Amino acid sequence: MTAENAQQATSKEVMVELRNVNKWYGDFHVLKNINLKVSKGERIIICGPSGCGKSTLIRCMNRLEEHQEGEIIVSGITLDDDLKHIDRVRRDIGMVFQQFNLFPHLTVLENCCLAPIWVQKQSRKDAEAIAMKYLERVQIADQAKKFPGQLSGGQQQRVAIARSLCMNPSIMLFDEPTSALDPEMIKEVLDVMVDLAREGMTMLCVTHEMGFAKTVANRVLFMDAGEIIEENEPNEFFNNPQSDRTKLFLSQIL
Amino acid sequence: MTVHITTPTADKAPPASSVGVMGWLRKNLFSSATNSIFTLIGLVLIYKIVPPALNWAFFTADWVGSTKGDCTSEGACWVFVIVRIKQFLFGFYPPSEYWRVITSFSLVGVLVAWLLIERTPKKGLVAAFTVFCYPIIAYFLFYGGSFGLPVVETHKWGGLMLTLILATIGMFCALPIGIILALGRRSSMPIAKTMSIIFIEFWRGVPLITVLFMSSVMLPIFMPETWQFDKLLRALIGIIFFQSAYMAEVVRGGLQAIPRGQYEAAEALGLSYWKTTFFIILPQALKMVIPGIVNTFIALFKDTTLVLIIGLFDLLAVVQAAFADPKWLGFSVEGYVFVASVYWVSCFSMSRYSQHLEKKLNTGHAR
Numbered sequence: 001m002t003a004e005n006a007q008q009a010t011s012k013e014v015m016v017e018l019r020n021v022n023k024w025y026g027d028f029h030v031l032k033n034i035n036l037k038v039s040k041g042e043r044i045i046i047c048g049p050s051g052c053g054k055s056t057l058i059r060c061m062n063r064l065e066e067h068q069e070g071e072i073i074v075s076g077i078t079l080d081d082d083l084k085h086i087d088r089v090r091r092d093i094g095m096v097f098q099q100f101n102l103f104p105h106l107t108v109l110e111n112c113c114l115a116p117i118w119v120q121k122q123s124r125k126d127a128e129a130i131a132m133k134y135l136e137r138v139q140i141a142d143q144a145k146k147f148p149g150q151l152s153g154g155q156q157q158r159v160a161i162a163r164s165l166c167m168n169p170s171i172m173l174f175d176e177p178t179s180a181l182d183p184e185m186i187k188e189v190l191d192v193m194v195d196l197a198r199e200g201m202t203m204l205c206v207t208h209e210m211g212f213a214k215t216v217a218n219r220v221l222f223m224d225a226g227e228i229i230e231e232n233e234p235n236e237f238f239n240n241p242q243s244d245r246t247k248l249f250l251s252q253i254l
Numbered sequence: 255m256t257v258h259i260t261t262p263t264a265d266k267a268p269p270a271s272s273v274g275v276m277g278w279l280r281k282n283l284f285s286s287a288t289n290s291i292f293t294l295i296g297l298v299l300i301y302k303i304v305p306p307a308l309n310w311a312f313f314t315a316d317w318v319g320s321t322k323g324d325c326t327s328e329g330a331c332w333v334f335v336i337v338r339i340k341q342f343l344f345g346f347y348p349p350s351e352y353w354r355v356i357t358s359f360s361l362v363g364v365l366v367a368w369l370l371i372e373r374t375p376k377k378g379l380v381a382a383f384t385v386f387c388y389p390i391i392a393y394f395l396f397y398g399g400s401f402g403l404p405v406v407e408t409h410k411w412g413g414l415m416l417t418l419i420l421a422t423i424g425m426f427c428a429l430p431i432g433i434i435l436a437l438g439r440r441s442s443m444p445i446a447k448t449m450s451i452i453f454i455e456f457w458r459g460v461p462l463i464t465v466l467f468m469s470s471v472m473l474p475i476f477m478p479e480t481w482q483f484d485k486l487l488r489a490l491i492g493i494i495f496f497q498s499a500y501m502a503e504v505v506r507g508g509l510q511a512i513p514r515g516q517y518e519a520a521e522a523l524g525l526s527y528w529k530t531t532f533f534i535i536l537p538q539a540l541k542m543v544i545p546g547i548v549n550t551f552i553a554l555f556k557d558t559t560l561v562l563i564i565g566l567f568d569l570l571a572v573v574q575a576a577f578a579d580p581k582w583l584g585f586s587v588e589g590y591v592f593v594a595s596v597y598w599v600s601c602f603s604m605s606r607y608s609q610h611l612e613k614k615l616n617t618g619h620a621r
Contacts, residue, residue, distance in 0.1 A: 062521075062522055064518055064521060064522065087524060087526075090521065090522060090523070090524040091524045093522075094522070095519075095522040097515060097518065097519060097522075099513075099515050101513075101515035101516060101518060101519035102519070103516065103519070103520075103534055103538075104538065104617060105537045105538050105541065105615075105617055114523070114525075114533060114534075115523035115524060115525060118525065118529050118533065119523065119524040119525060119529075147617040148617075149617055160519075163523070164522075164523075167523060167524065
């Protein structure tokens with residue numbers, strides 16, 4: 001009850017809630033008792049050493065991975081085996097991948113229009129208009145007729161962000177969006193993400209870009225061995241880490 | 255710190271020995287002693303084989319006439335083929351009904367050309383017509399029995415016409431069935447998966463000749479009288495099942511080459527299994543295995559000759575039957591060369607088209 005009262009007091013809508021989530025890959029316990037609440041408009045950065053379960057955590061939120069124990073509630077819908085629930089959650093949650101995962105046989109514009117047309121049943125004309133709007137926002141509208149293979153990594157990732165935005169999601173998940181990019185292309189992608197954050201998008205982002213974390217995050221979560229070890233607002237997190245594991249991790253990456 | 259270059263160096267032309275005709279010859283034909291020897295042996299062989307073959311087939315061949323006696327020169331006697339061409343093309347189809355076969359093949363020719371040539375309008379409509387309406391039209395044209403057309407029993411069908419019917423229906427059905435089997439084999443549903451594996455492994459494991467024998471000899475023995483159906487249809491089903499098993503494995507190869515991320519991106523966008531398969535996975539997978547698909551098509555096209563062992567007179571069987579004509583004894587070489595050229599031209603066209611298709615569909619993602 002106290003949790004609910006607290007929620008009403010801040011009058012913030014909860015977008016994602018995880019309660020005692022556990023997940024195993026075979027015998028490997030990859031997520032351990034994860035509890036997390038994400039309110040509307042919050043920007044959360046998740047970091048931690050490789051293999052700590054941070055990607056798995058956000059991939060559970062749109063059911064790319066299945067959790068075995070606990071509850072995940074996204075936009076009021078509980079994720080379970082019901083395919084309709086999964087469908088509704090996926091319509092409301094966009095995802096950007098480390099490897100972009102654009103569809104190489106479709107043009108940039110077709111990449112953006114496919115899901116709006118076939119999932120949201122928009123007309124081709126409307127879908128294209130919306131796609132062009134988002135492609136302009138990520139400053140790549142002039143490449144709309146090209147195929148992904150003809151673009152640089154940074155351009156591809158911006159297209160991937162636009163493709164997700166075309167579904168008009170209320171939550172965006174980013175799974176190491178800049179890790180596969182050449183250094184000179186990281187900034188163009190981060191700039192788009194900063195813009196998105198300024199417009200109030202609810203974001204969960206797995207990243208090691210600490211500058212980005214300091215600019216946009218409300219909260220930074222540090223994970224290790226499948227657990228959330230520490231969470232704090234960014235300045236406090238970086239300047240005053242509490243646990244030894246966090247200190248060790250920060251000393252390695254900064 | 256030192257600066258080495260202040261102005262960019264201008265490009266120079268490559269050395270003359272590495273470009274042009276001489277450069278090409280040196281690089282490709284005479285790069286080493288062994289290479290030069292092989293080049294010379296090759297030239298000698300070409301000189302020994304090609305001119306006599308051309309002489310036999312064209313320059314000293316007989317083209318006009320109506321009997322064996324008209325073949326007087328030492329080259330090939332194409333009169334044999336020309337005199338019997340109608341039988342080679344139509345088998346025992348009644349000559350008064352030839353127009354039906356010609357109409358049907360012309361129609362499908364136009365439809366296919368319409369679909370293959372770029373920038374023709376209304377492709378979707380034409381494709382739908384080809385898939386759903388044309389088979390019905392073709393059936394009534396070939397078999398008759400309606401619209402005042404007399405029935406022509408399938409045992410009268412033969413020659414190139416039968417070969418093309420077997421091959422086109424075979425390809426047309428083997429590809430979709432193969433795709434479904436490949437998807438089934440990769441499915442997470444145990445029943446669909448098991449059924450697909452059993453089907454594929456069974457049909458891939460038996461020789462086509464056995465399949466054809468079973469369909470024409472065994473089935474009539476084991477099946478009740480009322481269940482009997484046309485021999486041609488039985489052979490056709492045998493060919494389709496046999497080739498679709500091969501096709502399934504070709505397509506599965508393509509499906510396995512699709513990165514996991516493509517499925518995940520489609521899932522994350524909310525696309526269902528079938529929409530993902532149809533819009534994302536199959537277009538990429540099929541594009542990758544075009545060489546394999548065409549390979550199977552070519553094998554299927556040539557395997558149709560095996561129907562001669564169950565008494566269907568395809569092109570090869572009709573030509574072989576003509577060898578036995580006492581008026582035309584001794585022209586089997588011409589007959590076989592004719593059959594071989596028809597098959598070669600058809601298969602080579604398929605191969606060329608597939609190469610064109612690969613180039614056209616390349617969107618630059620293969621790095």
